[in-house]
Amino acid sequence: MNNIMDHSENNALTEADIVFVKTIPGLGVFELRSIDVEIDIKLIHNWVNRDYAVYWGMNGFSEQEVRNIYYSILEKAKVYIGEFNHKVTFLLECYNPQEDILGKYYESKNGDKGMHILIAPPEKSKSIPKFTWTIFTVIMDFIFSDGKNKRIVVEPDARNHKIHLLNKRAGFVFHKVLNLPHKQAYLEFCTREDYYNALQKT
Structure with missing residues (x-):
């Protein structure tokens, strides 16, 4: 089974579905669109059941279980599929921490935006x-393209050292360790200024 889906010939998806585009000279075009659970679920199920996605918390879940989870997520958050040159290459969840369990563990502010990648x-x-790293910057650019989003909030698993390094490179600042019901996590923040300052160093 292919683990990257090619949508270049999929008539079910049109330009109207695209919410963000970033062209990187010499590399190609990144696009974000809203998830279509029925179209995208097989690929997502494949990804979340792989060892590298263990921190996503769905290893061993059936396709139907993953489908149900994403319909539930969509009740409170927005989920986007990221494509690179018309091939699906990442998944992004954006949510309001004030409407999430995370909001009970820190002093949230208007303009906070949570994300999972x-x-x-x-x-x-x-x-x-x-x-x-390029995908990460595309996501950050997308979130901060909305002027209402003042600060990005993340709560990665404390054991996920790779994402901690990536977050730090993008300008995220560690705040504290959280003992959430489902994991021990690092609470980290990144303002638009933090991100732009970090880009000057890369």
Whole structure:
């Protein structure tokens, strides 16, 4: 089974579905669109059941269980599919921490935006230098393109050292360790200024 879906010939998805586009000279075009659970679920199910996605918390889940979870997530959050040159390469969840359990564990502010990111299996992006970092910047650019979003809030699993390094590179500042019901997490913040300052250093 292919683990990156090609939508270049899928008539069910049109330009009207696209919410953000970023062209990187010499690399290609990144696009974000709203998830279509019925179209995208097989690919997402494939990803979340892989070892590298263990922190996503769905290893061993059936396709129907993953489908149900995403319909539930969509009741409170927005979920986007990221495509690179018309191939699905990442998943982004955006939510309001004030409407999430996370909001009970820190002093949330208007303008806070929470996010979760899942990138395609690494073997598909080995040939593209700094591909994960590039995807991360596309996501940050997308979130901060909305002037209402003043600060991005993340709560990655405390054991996920790779994402901590990526967050730090993007300007996230560690605040404290949280003991959430389902995990021990790092609470980290990144303002628009933090992010832009970090980009000047990369």
